[in-house]
Amino acid sequence: MKRMLAILAALVLAAAPTLAAEPIKLGAFFDLSGRAAFIGTPTKLVAEMVVDKINAEGGINGRPLALEIGDTEANPAKAASIAKKFIYKDKVAAIIGPTLTDTGMNVKKIAHEGKTPIFMTVGGDPVIMGGEKFGPFDWVFKSPQRSSTAVERLFIYLKEKGLTKVALLIADDGFGKDGQRWMQKLASQYGIEILLEESFGTRDTDMTAQLTKAKNVNPQALIAWTIGPAGSIVAKNKAQLGIDVPLFQCHGLPDPKYIELAGKAAEGDRMPATKLMVADQLADSDPQKPVIQEFIRLYKAKGYDKQFPINTHSGYAWDAIMIVAGAMKKVGTDPEALRAEIEKTKGYVGISGIYNITAEDHNGLGVDSMVIVQVKDGKFVMAE
Known part of the structure; x- marks a missing residue:
């Protein structure tokens, strides 16, 4: 034995x-x-x-x-x-x-x-x-993804929707400035007109001043480029000011935390993201789907x-x-x-x-x- x-x-x-x-x-x-x-x-x-x-x-x-x-x-x-x-x-x-x-x-x-x-x-x-x-x-x-790739994906969508006049709210860190650089460089290629560019600190707790300036130039859409809580503050301040144009965030903010922090103000906000965020909606023929599901x-x-x-x-x-x-x-x-x-x-x-x-x-x-x-x-x- x-x-x-x-x-x-x-x-x-x-x-x-x-x-x-x-x-x-x-x-x-x-x-x-x-x-x-x-x-x-x-x-x-x-x-x-x-x-x-x-x-x-x-x-x-x-x-x-x-x-x-x-x-x-x-x-x-x-x-x-x-x-x-x-x-x-x-x-x-x-x-x-x-x-x-x-x-x-x-x-x-x-x-x-x-x-x-x-x-x-x-x-x-x-x-x-x-x-x-x-x-x-x-x-x-x-x-x-490169910031340039995310900007291109966003601009393609904006052009498809006829939202060509935009105001930018940009974080003053390296990530924000990188996004700003690419939006400035690629805007004309996609027929996007940047009406205003305003910056904010990543730890700022109120962006109403920047949003008020953005509202005054009558954009068709707002774009915020930041990660972390600052993005949610932009969304809440926008709702508080009654700004009735769509808000687009960057590829760093598709996160349930964004929705948690912004609350109802996040409803309708759009942003470029990896397919991970919508795995169940991917076609069965997408080669990434089984990898993401695993x-x-x-x-x-x-x-x-x-x-x-x-x-x-x-x-x-x-x-x-x-x-x-x-x-x-x-x-x-x-x-x-x-x-x-x-x-x-x-x-x-x-x-x-x-x-x-x-x-x-x-x-x-x-x-x-x-x-x-x-x-x-x-x-x-x-x-x-």
């Missing part, structure tokens, strides 16, 4: 993935505290979830992934310090994160000098823009949705780590080889879209990766 049990135990061990080899370290830093913790904290949970999945399926050619976690605290200087620790002390093979464009820009040069691939989960484009102004981006990739199943099985309902940011770390892991399975962890293999990513079907990365585009998502959603009866649905 004992011999039989021993044989059965040996068979079970042989069937299970053996990940006794030295772990491959990934640095993972997000805003776990500070103004973007509502994004950073669930992003960390998703990073852990996808690493658990990869390890349960055999890891990277038999080696497990191990996350070195850091809290950037929405502080660019803190992010820089953690990035240096990841590269020079922890000797990570790659880095995932951070959360905000400003912190991403502060570690861009560090990753380049340290020759360490970094797959960012930030919204703004400058992290993967080059030239004298933005510096080289050879080692930097990002999983969320992600939602795993996320809910972990119970994360109880504290952090799924939002447009939820899949960013999943896609980043999956792409990095896929490249590692092909070429290992040599920095140069890994960077080059990530850059060759083609046809990866992810949560946020189907990625086709090139040397010129270290994001790889097109306008077709986004949909326009609107708030209807307190929920996000595909916009009409």
Whole structure:
């Protein structure tokens, strides 16, 4: 009997993935505290979830992934310090994160000098823009859609609806300015006339002055470009002022938290989003649908949705780590080889879209990766 049990135990061990080899370290830093913790904290949970999945399926050619976690605290200087620790002390093979464009820009040069691939989960484009102004981006990739892509998707919709005269309300941080830059650049291409541009602080609690100015120029639509509570304040102030034109938010705000904070004022608001926000409305023929549904199943099985309902940011770390892991399975962890293999990513079907990365585009998502959603009866649905 004992011999039989021993044989059965040996068979079970042989069937299970053996990940006794030295772990491959990934640095993972997000805003776990500070103004973007509502994004950073669930992003960390998703990073852990996808690493658990990869390890349960055999890891990277038999080696497990191990996350070195850091809290950037929405502080660019803190992010820089953690990035240096990841590269020079922890000797990570790659880095995932951070959360905000400003912190991403502060570690861009560090990753380049340290020759360490970094797959960012930030919204703004400058992290993967080059030239004298933005510096080289050879080692930097990002999983969320480019701001330029979100602007294009929004402008296509506005043009289709005949809403061509707009007023802009822009956050004064790096993300807001990036959106503003692209709206200014692309407006004429899509027949959009910008009547007014007003800025506000990300921590401001009242935008009635900016909205009053916007109302006075008689726009056909308002566009707000920010993340976090500021967007909800714009929606509430607009309702309080009785401004009867549609409000469009950016691709960083499709989140149940936006509806919770804005309340009834959010009803009817529209914004570009990932397909994750309307998974049940996708056609069965959409190749992303089964991938997104599996992600939602795993996320809910972990119970994360109880504290952090799924939002447009939820899949960013999943896609980043999956792409990095896929490249590692092909070429290992040599920095140069890994960077080059990530850059060759083609046809990866992810949560946020189907990625086709090139040397010129270290994001790889097109306008077709986004949909326009609107708030209807307190929920996000595909916009009409």
